[in-house]
Amino acid sequence: MLFNSYIFILIFIPLCLLGYFLLNRLKLRAVAQCFLFGMSLWFYGYFNYWYLFIIIASILFNYFCYVYIGKLREKGKSAKPVMISGVAFNLAILGFFKYTDFFIDTVNHVFKSDIPLLHILLPLGISFFTFQQISFIVDTYRGQVGKYKFIYYASFVAFFPQLIAGPIVTHDELIGQFLDESKKKLDFDNLTKGIFMFTIGLSKKVLLADVFGSVVNYGYVAPERLTTLSAWVVILSYTFQIYFDFSGYCDMAIGLAKMFNIDIPLNFNSPYQSVTITEFWDRWHMTLTRFFTRYVYIPLGGNRKGRVRTYVNVFIVFLLSGFWHGAGWTFILWGVLHGIFVIITRLIKDIIGDKKIAKPVFYIARAISWIITFFFVNITWVFFRAESIGNALFVLKKAFTFNSGAAGLVVDPIIHGAFKTPELAEFMALTNIDTKFPNLLTWGFLLVSFIIAIFLPNSKKMFDKFKPSVITLIFTILFFVWSFLSISGVSTFLYFNF
Amino acid sequence: MKKSKVFLTIFIIAFVILVSLPAALVVYVDPYFHYHKPLEGKNYIYRDQRYLNDGIVKNFDYDAMITGSSMTECMRPSLMDSLFGTKGIKVPFSGGSFLEVGDLVRTACKENPDLKMVIRGLDCNRFFNKKDERDYEADSYPTYLYDKNVLNDTKYVFSKNAIVEAALILIQRGEAAHYSSMDTYSNWSGDFKYGKDVVLRSYSRDAITPAETQVHLTDEEKQIMYENITANVTDIADENPDVEFYLYYTPYSIYYIDYYKRLGELDRQIEAEKYITSLLLEHENIHVYSFYMQHELIEDLNNYKDLAHHGQAASDMILNWIYDGTGELTKDNYESYYNGLREYYFSFDYDSVF
Numbered sequence: 001m002l003f004n005s006y007i008f009i010l011i012f013i014p015l016c017l018l019g020y021f022l023l024n025r026l027k028l029r030a031v032a033q034c035f036l037f038g039m040s041l042w043f044y045g046y047f048n049y050w051y052l053f054i055i056i057a058s059i060l061f062n063y064f065c066y067v068y069i070g071k072l073r074e075k076g077k078s079a080k081p082v083m084i085s086g087v088a089f090n091l092a093i094l095g096f097f098k099y100t101d102f103f104i105d106t107v108n109h110v111f112k113s114d115i116p117l118l119h120i121l122l123p124l125g126i127s128f129f130t131f132q133q134i135s136f137i138v139d140t141y142r143g144q145v146g147k148y149k150f151i152y153y154a155s156f157v158a159f160f161p162q163l164i165a166g167p168i169v170t171h172d173e174l175i176g177q178f179l180d181e182s183k184k185k186l187d188f189d190n191l192t193k194g195i196f197m198f199t200i201g202l203s204k205k206v207l208l209a210d211v212f213g214s215v216v217n218y219g220y221v222a223p224e225r226l227t228t229l230s231a232w233v234v235i236l237s238y239t240f241q242i243y244f245d246f247s248g249y250c251d252m253a254i255g256l257a258k259m260f261n262i263d264i265p266l267n268f269n270s271p272y273q274s275v276t277i278t279e280f281w282d283r284w285h286m287t288l289t290r291f292f293t294r295y296v297y298i299p300l301g302g303n304r305k306g307r308v309r310t311y312v313n314v315f316i317v318f319l320l321s322g323f324w325h326g327a328g329w330t331f332i333l334w335g336v337l338h339g340i341f342v343i344i345t346r347l348i349k350d351i352i353g354d355k356k357i358a359k360p361v362f363y364i365a366r367a368i369s370w371i372i373t374f375f376f377v378n379i380t381w382v383f384f385r386a387e388s389i390g391n392a393l394f395v396l397k398k399a400f401t402f403n404s405g406a407a408g409l410v411v412d413p414i415i416h417g418a419f420k421t422p423e424l425a426e427f428m429a430l431t432n433i434d435t436k437f438p439n440l441l442t443w444g445f446l447l448v449s450f451i452i453a454i455f456l457p458n459s460k461k462m463f464d465k466f467k468p469s470v471i472t473l474i475f476t477i478l479f480f481v482w483s484f485l486s487i488s489g490v491s492t493f494l495y496f497n498f
Numbered sequence: 499m500k501k502s503k504v505f506l507t508i509f510i511i512a513f514v515i516l517v518s519l520p521a522a523l524v525v526y527v528d529p530y531f532h533y534h535k536p537l538e539g540k541n542y543i544y545r546d547q548r549y550l551n552d553g554i555v556k557n558f559d560y561d562a563m564i565t566g567s568s569m570t571e572c573m574r575p576s577l578m579d580s581l582f583g584t585k586g587i588k589v590p591f592s593g594g595s596f597l598e599v600g601d602l603v604r605t606a607c608k609e610n611p612d613l614k615m616v617i618r619g620l621d622c623n624r625f626f627n628k629k630d631e632r633d634y635e636a637d638s639y640p641t642y643l644y645d646k647n648v649l650n651d652t653k654y655v656f657s658k659n660a661i662v663e664a665a666l667i668l669i670q671r672g673e674a675a676h677y678s679s680m681d682t683y684s685n686w687s688g689d690f691k692y693g694k695d696v697v698l699r700s701y702s703r704d705a706i707t708p709a710e711t712q713v714h715l716t717d718e719e720k721q722i723m724y725e726n727i728t729a730n731v732t733d734i735a736d737e738n739p740d741v742e743f744y745l746y747y748t749p750y751s752i753y754y755i756d757y758y759k760r761l762g763e764l765d766r767q768i769e770a771e772k773y774i775t776s777l778l779l780e781h782e783n784i785h786v787y788s789f790y791m792q793h794e795l796i797e798d799l800n801n802y803k804d805l806a807h808h809g810q811a812a813s814d815m816i817l818n819w820i821y822d823g824t825g826e827l828t829k830d831n832y833e834s835y836y837n838g839l840r841e842y843y844f845s846f847d848y849d850s851v852f
Binding site: 191426472 | 500503504505508512520652657658660662663666672
């Protein structure tokens with residue numbers, strides 16, 4: 001089920017809240033927890049009921065490892081082999097579903113063989129819940145996990161707000177809250193706060209990301225049609241699409257969890273405001289960065305084994321991150337480019353050190369640094385989005401070919417058309433603005449998105465400061481209704497297949 | 499009462515009202531004809547074929563229909579009505595495959611017992627499609643409009659596209675300010691220029707090196723065609739013996755024939771059309787027309803805006819020909835027709851028309 005669907009908003013969420021808090025009111029704690037788990041399975045199985053077998057098997061396996069490691073630790077025996085095989089098994093499952101075809105395809109290319117692809121259906125969110133459970137197994141081995149009943153563990157992994165596209169929540173963040181007696185009662189403050197946050201996320205997704213999405217699809221399907229300026233509109237559109245889509249999804253997740261009195265961690269902290277690429281990775285998909293830091297970078301030695309090893313470790317993390325994002329060379333290249341740029345940035349920092357710079361120079365340097373970072377992120381998103389490296393290079397070639405003169409500065413009418421959403425286009429027509437500025441919406445969408453992403457406080461800050469008032473009420477009603485009426489015919493979330 | 503309780507209460511009430519009112523508007527006006535035929539005295543926005551056609555065939559009063567690909571878009575049902583004494587509709591699918599058009603005809607036959615006549619264009623560039631071929635991803639069609647499931651109508655009644663259209667129709671503004679009819683539905687005839695110069699823009703003749711030999715129809719291709727025509731054309735005729743089907747091969751311009759000849763595919767194309775004709779003529783309620791020997795149409799580029807598409811004047815000619823039997827193929831004449839056709843187009847001096 002998608003968050004941006006009628007069944008989710010009109011049926012699933014009211015039913016889930018009602019059932020959960022009613023059962024808790026009757027002091028049926030375990031039943032309420034089972035209910036939440038059951039609803040999460042319905043949410044997940046609604047996409048495809050075959051997914052249920054995979055997630056249930058995965059939960060059972062990891063819980064078994066947890067119990068087994070616990071027993072070994074009690075007896076004072078080494079649990080390392082169990083931990084390693086547990087992690088390996090999780091990775092093998094992920095690898096099978098996600099990378100088999102990529103592997104076969106690569107073998108076919110290298111050895112000129114003709115092994116047929118298996119076309120395995122990738123279960124949604126498998127990348128997320130696999131990582132979540134790997135962290136659980138490793139923490140169990142490290143002795144950082146308390147005693148959890150099965151149903152609490154199962155409802156932690158399957159908890160629907162974070163199930164299919166993160167954030168990658170850890171056991172200690174969630175299970176403790178499930179057990180907290182003070183969180184078992186319907187709290188109207190949290191409920192309204194959750195609705196407010198859900199509204200922000202839904203608006204980002206359907207009012208912004210989906211509009212950019214249709215422009216992006218058009219651009220990448222046949223880049224030969226693009227003029228220079230069209231290519232830049234397409235590239236920027238994807239930069240905004242992926243941000244509003246993914247962060248919107250996470251906002252909705254935070255809002256939904258809050259309705260159940262549960263706090264889940266922030267995943268996006270206005271990443272496009274970052275002045276350097278290292279800062280970008282502290283602000284973009286933060287729970288993934290956290291995972292890689294805890295379970296890859298630090299175990300590899302982090303920055304404790306000298307500068308060269310540090311750079312190598314950074315590079316490994318980004319290579320893996322690229323591969324995690326998708327089974328394709330485009331993603332690997334994207335990861336590698338980011339890795340290299342992070343290393344260069346660290347190198348410069350290491351050379352410059354903490355020298356004090358005069359204020360005006362400092363601001364100018366920061367501005368230039370922001371421009372370079374934002375530019376780099378934009379260009380690398382092209383590889384992330386493109387069907388192939390050739391496709392990406394084609395789009396970039398279009399963007400950097402300036403020799404078409406005035407014709408290059410024309411934006412394709414179909415791209416302008418994609419920004420003309422029915423309600424805004426009709427508003428422009430009825431007010432006659434469109435006769436004076438026929439393509440105002442294109443530039444309006446880009447400008448508004450730029451302002452939101454670069455200058456406005458992010459949704460988490462608005463969420464933390466939220467108080468029920470006339471203004472927040474009008475804002476919530478207006479954007480919730482507008483988004484609700486914009487759901488129909490929208491695309492699916494980008495991050496599902498990661 | 500707690501502030502957040504007030505917030506929640508007002509939020510829920512406002513939400514219910516603010517989404518029910520537009521939904522009620524959509525149901526009342528019904529811009530896609532999902533529930534009823536158009537309201538009296540209102541101009542509707544006849545534009546999105548894949549949203550409208552299913553509703554049109556289910557809810558309009560009619561006993562005849564014109565359908566096919568974009569090649570039928572400039573047809574005038576009013577002319578059909580004056581010739582045949584029918585009450586007709588037009589339901590074209592731009593880029594529609596045989597399957598897509600066939601599904602619509604099936605729905606029309608099933609939903610409308612009054613239906614007695616179907617005029618349908620068959621595109622020769624679709625001859626070799628598989629029987630289940632369609633141009634778009636199957637899940638991109640608004641199938642919630644094609645079924646009778648009320649639950650999935652949420653996608654319709656809560657969609658801002660439908661709401662905006664319903665509002666415009668109600669107040670008769672924007673696109674709904676202009677008169678619209680089945681004749682003007684998807685009719686682009688007046689929007690384009692016609693003639694040799696324009697047509698040449700869509701055809702880079704020199705880019706194709708003339709083929710030395712012509713390919714011929716294979717048994718595999720015949721099998722594919724047999725399946726496609728059976729599933730999407732003749733089965734429908736057999737299932738509905740009371741409906742008369744007037745099928746015509748949509749006439750492309752002489753340049754298109756030149757294009758096939760240069761590709762070395764003209765022989766195969768003629769053989770394919772002949773084979774399909776032989777299949778169609780086995781059914782009593784199917785009438786088949788081919789206008790490729792109507793030289794005043796095919797060879798006069800003033801009828802065309804590109805290689806294939808002719809405007810309303812040519813569409814009118816076609817309806818008149820169907821009415822008076824010009825170009826009709828029968829079991830007795832079709833063999834000699836295709837022999838003559840082949841001979842004519844293989845001896846034609848193509849350079850003379852460039």
